Structure formats: structure tokens, C-alpha cells
Amino acid sequence: DGTVGPLGFAKIIVAAGAFDRCVVRHLHAQVLGRDIDPAREAGYLDAQVERFVAGGRKVRPFVKSLTQSNLFQRGR
Numbered sequence: 211d212g213t214v215g216p217l218g219f220a221k222i223i224v225a226a227g228a229f230d231r232c233v234v235r236h237l238h239a240q241v242l243g244r245d246i247d248p249a250r251e252a253g254y255l256d257a258q259v260e261r262f263v264a265g266g267r268k269v270r271p272f273v274k275s276l277t278q279s280n281l282f283q284r285g286r
Contacts, residue, residue: 227259230259230262230263231248233267233269234246234255234258234272235248235255237269237276238276241276241277241282242276261275
């Protein structure tokens with residue numbers, strides 16, 4: 211769209227999906243104590259990214275969903 215500078219860079223990162231994957235992996239590591247291994251858990255990572263994006267990229271509801279997950283309840 212011709213946007214340059216930080217806003218243009220942000221649009222490129224978000225459009226490529228890198229931002230969402232990074233946020234999901236970081237939040238997952240903080241809440242559950244372990245990162246998601248993209249090589250071994252690609253389907254799980256994709257599902258979590260889908261959930262994050264579907265929720266409007268809002269951190270609080272995503273973190274809440276992680277704390278209500280079986281992984282969190284089991285202690286990872």
C-alpha cells in the first residue's frame with residue numbers, strides 16, 4: 211500500500227504471520243513454561259495462532275484460554 215517506515219514494516223510482519231506466531235510462542239512459554247517447537251508441534255502452533263487471530267489478537271483472552279487448557283491444568 212506504499213506505507214514506509216515502522217508502520218509499513220509492521221504491516222509486512224503481521225501480513226506474513228511472523229508476528230502472530232512470535233506472540234503465541236512467547237505467551238505460551240510464559241504461561242506454560244515451555245516454548246512450542248514448530249518442527250514437532252506445527253499443527254498445535256497453527257491452531258494456537260488461529261485462536262489468537264480469531265480473538266482479535268487480544269492477549270488477555272488468549273492467556274485465559276491457555277490457563278484453562280489441559281496442559282496448564284496438568285502442570286504442562
